Amino acid sequence: MITVEDALTQILKEIRPLGLESVTLANSLCRTLGEDIRAARPNPPWDNSAMDGYALRAGDATGAAKDSAVTLDVIYDLPAGSTPKGPVNKGQAVRIMTGAPVPPGADAVVMVELTASLTEGKVDIRGSVRPGDNIRKAGEDFKAGDIVLKKGAYVRPAEIAMLATVGVSYLFVHKRPRVAVLSTGDELVEIGQTPAPGKISNSNGHALAALVAESGAVPVQLGIARDTKESLKEKLSIARSCDCIISSGGVSVGDYDFVKDVLKELGSQMIFWKVSMKPGKPLAFGVIGGVPAFGLPGNPISSMVAFEQFVRPSLLKMSGRGPICRAELNATLTKDVKIKPGRTNFLRGLLTLNDGGASVAPLEGQGSGVISTMVAANCYIIVGMDSTGYAKGAVVKVQPFDPSVFLKVRA
Ligand code: AMP
Ligand code: MG
Secondary structure, eight states: OBOHHHHHHHHHHTOOOOOEEEEESGGGTTOBBSSOEEOSSOBSSSOEESSSEEEEOGGGGTTOBTTBOEEEEEEEEEOTTOOOSSOOOTTEEEEEOTTSBOOTTOOEEEEGGGEEOOSTTEEEEOSOOOTTTTEEOTTSSBOTTOEEEOTTOBOOHHHHHHHHHHTOOEEEEEOOOEEEEEEEOTTEEOTTSOOOTTOEEOOHHHHHHHHHHHTTOEEEEEEEEOSSHHHHHHHHHHHTTSSEEEEESOOSSSTTOOHHHHHHHTTOEEEEEEBSEESOOEEEEEEETTEEEEEEOSSHHHHHHHIIIIIHHHHHHHTTOSOOSOOOEEEEESSOEEOOTTSEEEEEEEEEEETTEEEEEEOSOOOTTOHHHHHHOSEEEEEOTTOOEEOTTOEEEEEEOOGGGGOOOOO
């Protein structure tokens, strides 16, 4: 039996980022850049006005104040999208809008709120003006030739803004992993069917497909394999055309647990099949012809915990991501927790972020089949292998898995 940490290290050694594909800008959201992006033009492209107001020579407005106006000649209007009609000479101003290029000769813009236009063709400047005021300098964001986004960057709305600014309409990103999801068990029926006595709904297949999709990968549902080597072999052979295989159930020591055997018979090099964690101990990992295969445990919570700890980081690595593991943070326990030592425990908890920090309630009902506790949870409380638990008030390590922990209710 190996530790969670060693298991992840061994898995990640076998995982490579996938190749690249070209996508449109709109389809690049939540993907990983496969190329450096270089700017052909500077941003801003030219000095431009940050305000609606008047472009002028700051020196012409010396002494201008609320009760002592300096009057200038307004020589033309310069809306955004147009170009200057001529230079601003001594004693002159140009009516300028936000985003319009600063006309030659002008070295400042005074905002309209500090001016008055009482006479046709004239403007009174009623505030002090320094050179450079309200001018966005050419290239202050980036210069022509700069690398504005690096290969490996994760594309968020901010990266989309950058890509659009430099005028990229197609770009290379890492492919999304296609992940075969296989459920195993003679007791399983598909949703929509009423389970006969002795049967249950296949929940893992759907939960795992959702976890795959939430990781930015593409689930390929293979349905249910029966507890025979033939059925498993048939399904797993189809699965080999995907970038990754995950199955649930049939990896324990039961009489019908054939997943490990079948993976081996299909030529899988088995890396390990037991991890010192709770829930999730029976967990097989192997590689079939270059395709990583995870035999996750059958118990619904065990399969989800194992996915979080091992499969998600693997899928993120395949997608080209740099950071791939969920961050951990400290939280104060609201109740005592007792644990049998010997394995790393992942307890379902409810994390609350408040002004002072974070507190976490361990939830009642930690059985590996208790889905209602998973529904109530938004984090795992991680209890180390040698720990027998913690008292209320102790600071513990939690791993939030639900982004809504960062949202708050608005009354
Ligand atoms: P196994 O490891 O195959 O013995 O499965 C362990 C437990 O998980 C058993 O109670 C199974 O019925 C249950 N289980 C296995 N696969 C699924 C599934 N796809 N959906 C829901 N429960 C499952
Ligand atoms: Mg089974």
